[in-house]
Amino acid sequence: MDDPDLNNPAIADVTTLVGMRFGTRDLKFFPRRMARTSLMGGHHSRTRGRGMDFEEVRQYQPGDDIRSIDWRVTARTLTPHTKLFREERERPILVITDLRPNMFFGSKMLKSITACQLAAALGWAGLNANDRVGGLIIGAEQHREIRARRSSHSVLQLIHQLRDFSELLTHSVPGKYSMVDIMRDSRRVALPGSTLFLISDFHDLNKDCEQHLFELARHCDVNLCQIHDPLEKQLPPPALYQVNDGNRLFSLNTRSRELREEFEQHFLRHQARLRQLCTQLRMGLMAFETGTSVIPILQQTYSRKKSGRHP
Known part of the structure; x- marks a missing residue:
């Protein structure tokens, strides 16, 4: 009997997540280069390392x-x-993945699926670099912590949890967890000296979140990995569209010029805010669009030679 979840575009495919390992083998600067920045110095220390x-x-x-x-x-x-x-110095890698209902959106691929693929790729890249890899997955009503270990079992545990959490996403109705809760839990699990990858659309980032990020960035290397969909960047051509949020069907009218302009400006303001925040707090920033592979962005950041100092 066929598995009904197989080929379900709303559920992360374990085989695909395991296969992300092959695209991360040449990330020779992972994770010692801050994502898309050259703001920080070397990670070498007199402290005992591995x-x-x-x-x-x-x-x-x-x-x-x-x-x-x-x-x-x-x-x-x-x-x-x-x-x-x-x-x-040994640097545990923590992959923190937002799989709340806000990620249950996408025109070609759900943001949640792109987030799962990125989380798996980061986990494999950390293991390839001989680092301890752990994670934190946040859903609508629960979260799950994966203890950092230098073992493929840790990455596989992360992958299976990503799959299970993606299956719980059935609609875009908000849950009880906010971005502030994600930041608070991240501070709880992150040991000083860790490298953090925060995967989210950051739609509910606020001043309280920024304070938590400030505290995280004081003791850890923090990288924000933003997931966005092309429809969040620019509305489709003027027309009346039927949109499904997984629970309801409603109409979207994109004929209004003012609506289209305001929609695009909202996205640009959000991007500018993230860039400014990462510059101020010396954090890395990568942007991933749904429907495209996450591997090229990682290769662009961690494979080729760059000028300047590496973090």
Whole structure:
């Protein structure tokens, strides 16, 4: 008997989410580069980490560890040289995904499905970078925390929870969780030094949220991943359309020029606010449009060489 959820466009497909792993293999700068910014310095620290990061070779000085002598350079120059290392600080990665009813919208693909695909891709990218990966998923009436581990089981647990939460989305009626609740829970689960990816449309971002983001950004690297649909950016050509929110059918009249202009300006103001906030708080920002693959944006951010300092 066929699985009724298979090929259901409203439910995240586990096979697709698992397959996101293959598109994240060449993200060599993940997550050490802040998304679309070059505002922050290096993440190297004197604190104990998971390993050593090679920095440079210089002439041997009294007191240097003889175990770090670079014998090849020493033989070539006939002068003792030693390797210098910096300890690399461990940075747990937390993928925080908004799957509230506001994400149950899309013209070609639901925002919730794009969010699930992005969350899975970020999870696999973190695992490929040998980081501990965890997550927090927020639905209409409940949330689920996935403890950060350096294991594919953690990412698979995240994927199955994403699938289950997407199945609970059946309409766009608001639930009990607000963006403030998401920010508050994010502060609760994020350890200092973590790298956070907040996936949402941020439609209900307010001053209280900004205060929580300020506190998060003080101790963590925060990246906002905005999901939007083309219809939120620009209304379709002037006509009378039938729109379904999963529960009701209603009409949308796009013939009004004033309505169309105000709609577009509302989106632009929202984008400008997010950019300004990320600049002020030194956070990363990436924008993803429904109906398109999330992988190219990640590759553009984390694969190619950029000028400036990397976070």
